[in-house]
Amino acid sequence: MIRVFPFFLKAAWVTIQLSVLSCLLGLACGALGAAARLSRSSALRLAGATYVSVIRGTPALIQVFILYFGGPQVGIQLEAFEAGVLALGFNIGAYMTETMRGAIIAVDRGQTEAARTLGLSRFETFRSVTLPQALRLMVRPLGVNINALIKGTALVAAISVVELTYTAQRYIGSTYKPFEMFFLAGAIYMAIIYVTGLGVNWLDRRVALK
Amino acid sequence: MTDRPIIDIRNAAKSYGSLEVLKDISLQVKRGQIVAIIGPSGSGKSTLLRAINDLDPLTSGEVWLEDTQVNKKLPTRQYEAHINAVRQNIGMVFQHFNLFPHLNVRDNITLAPKMLKGLSKAEADQLAVEQLNKVGLLDRIDYYPSQLSGGQKQRVAIARALAMKPKVMLFDEATSALDPELVEEVNLVMKQLAEEHMTMIIVTHEMGFAQDVCDRVLFMDQGVVVEEGPPEVIFKAPANDRTKNFLRKHLKGQN
Numbered sequence: 001m002i003r004v005f006p007f008f009l010k011a012a013w014v015t016i017q018l019s020v021l022s023c024l025l026g027l028a029c030g031a032l033g034a035a036a037r038l039s040r041s042s043a044l045r046l047a048g049a050t051y052v053s054v055i056r057g058t059p060a061l062i063q064v065f066i067l068y069f070g071g072p073q074v075g076i077q078l079e080a081f082e083a084g085v086l087a088l089g090f091n092i093g094a095y096m097t098e099t100m101r102g103a104i105i106a107v108d109r110g111q112t113e114a115a116r117t118l119g120l121s122r123f124e125t126f127r128s129v130t131l132p133q134a135l136r137l138m139v140r141p142l143g144v145n146i147n148a149l150i151k152g153t154a155l156v157a158a159i160s161v162v163e164l165t166y167t168a169q170r171y172i173g174s175t176y177k178p179f180e181m182f183f184l185a186g187a188i189y190m191a192i193i194y195v196t197g198l199g200v201n202w203l204d205r206r207v208a209l210k
Numbered sequence: 211m212t213d214r215p216i217i218d219i220r221n222a223a224k225s226y227g228s229l230e231v232l233k234d235i236s237l238q239v240k241r242g243q244i245v246a247i248i249g250p251s252g253s254g255k256s257t258l259l260r261a262i263n264d265l266d267p268l269t270s271g272e273v274w275l276e277d278t279q280v281n282k283k284l285p286t287r288q289y290e291a292h293i294n295a296v297r298q299n300i301g302m303v304f305q306h307f308n309l310f311p312h313l314n315v316r317d318n319i320t321l322a323p324k325m326l327k328g329l330s331k332a333e334a335d336q337l338a339v340e341q342l343n344k345v346g347l348l349d350r351i352d353y354y355p356s357q358l359s360g361g362q363k364q365r366v367a368i369a370r371a372l373a374m375k376p377k378v379m380l381f382d383e384a385t386s387a388l389d390p391e392l393v394e395e396v397n398l399v400m401k402q403l404a405e406e407h408m409t410m411i412i413v414t415h416e417m418g419f420a421q422d423v424c425d426r427v428l429f430m431d432q433g434v435v436v437e438e439g440p441p442e443v444i445f446k447a448p449a450n451d452r453t454k455n456f457l458r459k460h461l462k463g464q465n
Contacts, residue, residue: 108308110306113304114308115310117301118326120325129321
């Protein structure tokens with residue numbers, strides 16, 4: 001057990017990197033997706049809706065496989081880690097799109113009306129009135145998305161990214177202790193999730209209304 | 211010159227599908243005039259009010275603010291610039307206040323002036339102090355909306371609208387969401403505005419207030435102005451049966 005521990009810590013670092021990078025990509029995709037879905041242009045709305053329904057309608061594992069194994073066929077050669085970050089980021093981005101869109105829609109229409117009657121433009125209204133209120137509404141649900149993302153990083157074990165789940169599987173071979181190996185991996189996931197949850201709580205308190 | 215209307219609504223009509231909510235309404239409001247619009251719910255009075263700043267666009271007809279047509283037909287981008295400029299001259303107060311909950315009272319008042327008129331922070335703060343003095347809430351300048359009573363929220367909302375120095379103020383049932391004991395403080399602020407000769411168009415259910423403060427009263431029902439005139443006439447000697455019926459129900463217990 002103690003012998004494998006350093007390898008698990010190294011693997012945990014890979015899992016954290018996967019999580020952070022795909023989370024950032026997901027937030028960017030989510031913001032773009034939400035903007036598209038709420039756009040005045042029907043082409044953009046359709047593009048946003050298609051992104052969301054394709055990603056949410058197919059298994060994340062298939063998305064990882066398509067990018068990693070199918071990519072080279074169309075000239076996209078990616079390292080396993082890169083493919084993992086991209087696939088996970090695009091995937092969670094679709095869920096974040098809906099989270100962000102929901103939070104923006106949930107801001108009372110009277111807020112927009114009040115701002116627009118003062119003479120603020122659509123953009124000024126969004127930036128100064130709608131967005132600050134929507135951000136408060138989206139912190140917790142985005143936390144739920146991020147929680148799912150962290151656990152979802154286990155999927156990229158299937159394309160041999162040496163993260164926690166892959167590492168656990170690998171050391172079963174030499175230790176013959178599947179219970180301990182998976183338990184250790186699970187405990188580390190839980191620790192990461194716990195710390196992330198503290199971060200989300202802190203952020204939620206920070207942006208809370210006075 | 212002074213007789214020219216500040217607000218001129220010409221043949222306003224609005225329909226949702228086959229439902230006509232406004233039918234060919236024309237209304238002129240002169241500078242300094244205070245007009246009350248009364249009528250049963252669903253009569254179209256709020257829709258008419260919200261057409262004045264194009265918040266609820268008309269299906270046909272024109273709305274003019276002095277020399278500017280408010281609901282001009284323009285390409286989207288030009289219309290946006292046009293309407294944002296026009297709306298700075300038309301203050302609006304809502305039934306549910308619509309204060310910005312993430313901003314304190316000072317920032318609620320100064321947000322638009324800072325953004326649209328380029329006021330410095332010091333100038334904006336000075337403006338907030340002036341406006342809050344007017345509505346008697348200077349001591350609440352650092353409070354957040356959630357820390358205010360309904361009446362105080364509405365007074366801040368009035369101060370926020372006034373901070374843009376509008377030429378006209380629209381009140382959409384400004385006291386309907388308030389507890390009865392809080393109505394008076396808002397009415398007092400509105401009366402004070404009336405004394406300062408602010409042009410006001412007030413949609414209200416409060417007949418007593420309309421009678422005391424307004425120069426003209428419009429009674430609307432089913433999308434038309436059934437009757438209009440000075441309050442003494444509308445309230446004491448209405449000509450139309452629908453007006454009589456409505457007032458009978460609403461004046462019960464008042465006066």
